[in-house]
Amino acid sequence: MALKLNRNISPPSSRSDILTLQDLDFGDHPFRFLEGGDVQEVVRWPTKRWDDEKGELITTWRSVRLSLTDRHTLLDRLAGVEKGLRQAFSARDGRKPRAPLFGRRRTYVYAVFNRSDEGAIKPSLLEITSQKIAETISEFHTKLDDKDPRYLAFGPMSFYDIYVRKIQNPKKAGQEEWQRTRYGTEVRRNEWAGSVPVSYLEEFPEDFDFVEQGVFTQEEWDALSNSDLDIGQHVAPQTDDQVLALLVEFPIDLKAASRDGEEVFPMELREEIDSACMKFGVPLLETSTGGVSGATFEEKEDTEDE
Numbered sequence: 141m142a143l144k145l146n147r148n149i150s151p152p153s154s155r156s157d158i159l160t161l162q163d164l165d166f167g168d169h170p171f172r173f174l175e176g177g178d179v180q181e182v183v184r185w186p187t188k189r190w191d192d193e194k195g196e197l198i199t200t201w202r203s204v205r206l207s208l209t210d211r212h213t214l215l216d217r218l219a220g221v222e223k224g225l226r227q228a229f230s231a232r233d234g235r236k237p238r239a240p241l242f243g244r245r246r247t248y249v250y251a252v253f254n255r256s257d258e259g260a261i262k263p264s265l266l267e268i269t270s271q272k273i274a275e276t277i278s279e280f281h282t283k284l285d286d287k288d289p290r291y292l293a294f295g296p297m298s299f300y301d302i303y304v305r306k307i308q309n310p311k312k313a314g315q316e317e318w319q320r321t322r323y324g325t326e327v328r329r330n331e332w333a334g335s336v337p338v339s340y341l342e343e344f345p346e347d348f349d350f351v352e353q354g355v356f357t358q359e360e361w362d363a364l365s366n367s368d369l370d371i372g373q374h375v376a377p378q379t380d381d382q383v384l385a386l387l388v389e390f391p392i393d394l395k396a397a398s399r400d401g402e403e404v405f406p407m408e409l410r411e412e413i414d415s416a417c418m419k420f421g422v423p424l425l426e427t428s429t430g431g432v433s434g435a436t437f438e439e440k441e442d443t444e445d446e
Contacts, residue, residue, distance in 0.1 A: 143175050143263060143369055143371075145174060145298050145344075145350075146175065146296040146340070148282070148297060148341075158266070159264060160266070160268075160269065161267075166308060168303050169255075169304045169305075169306070170301045171250075171253065171255060171266065172253040172300075172301050173277060174251040174252060174298050174364070175371060176371055177249075178374075178375045179247075179248060180247055180249060181205065181245065182203050182205055183215045183242055184201050184203040185242070186199050186201055187199075187392060187396075189390075199393065202386060205376070206244060206377055206378070206383075213380065214380065215383065219244070221413070222241065222409070222416070223240040225409050226409065229408055229409065241404060246269070248268045248269075249267055249268075250266045250371075251371055252264060252265075262367065263364060263367045264369075265369070270323050272323075277325065280302060281297040281341070285333075289338075290337060291334050292337075292341070293333065294327060295330065295336040296340055299332045300327055301329070302326070303327070305323065305324045306322075307321075307322050391424050392424050392425060394410050394414060394424060
């Protein structure tokens with residue numbers, strides 16, 4: 141079993157078949173958090189891929205993982221230009237500027253059982269972009285019992301389901317969906333509250349039987365035992381050469397629209413971003429003047445449609 145049950149990384153105080161909070165429908169979603177909280181910083185961009193059913197190119201998204209320590213990568217420099225452009229245009233029209241698309245987005249990665257998945261039971265990866273949600277999960281995992289601090293208030297996070305709720309804030313009516321969306325977490329049913337020794341966070345007793353004690357069903361335990369999921373491998377940053385190779389294979393589409401139909405890059409930004417991409421050697425699928433930059437497309441399964 142590659143997974144290390146209950147290994148939990150608490151979020152720092154500073155601010156893919158992979159599920160993200162943005163992928164969830166509005167409503168309640170139960171998960172069993174098995175391991176994680178590992179930090180990665182990701183940059184995503186729109187590109188195109190061939191769709192056999194539609195017989196045309198459609199918008200898709202690709203992402204890369206950047207080093208947590210090197211803040212001067214190719215995409216960091218491009219994000220700096222984009223940020224300045226968005227701030228300048230927002231100051232002119234009085235709107236709050238959006239974060240640069242090429243800016244880093246910090247995510248916290250967990251291995252989970254997705255209780256909403258009706259397929260075969262297996263651990264999968266969940267990326268959480270909200271530091272507040274990651275902090276709450278860590279608190280569930282580590283909080284001491286108020287009556288007896290030798291025990292955990294909730295127990296290890298792998299012992300019970302945690303619900304993630306996705307809602308729209310009615311007070312934000314009239315704003316874009318991403319501005320109205322809010323997330324919350326709660327534990328609704330937990331037989332382990334106040335009964336698990338703190339020492340279990342470091343190591344389980346050798347004779348502790350997860351199935352016999354009712355933490356997992358036999359099917360869940362078998363799925364864990366046979367899993368080769370490795371969070372560390374998933375969050376490892378990609379090299380500059382790997383980032384550039386992916387950009388060459390999937391060039392940036394400046395004319396892309398989001399799933400809500402909103403332009404990812406407003407018209408007034410495109411020419412300047414086009415120039416910055418050319419300056420930094422970042423491949424573009426289509427320039428703001430309509431030229432195509434010799435991209436090729438492979439008919440392969442896509443996992444990052446926006």
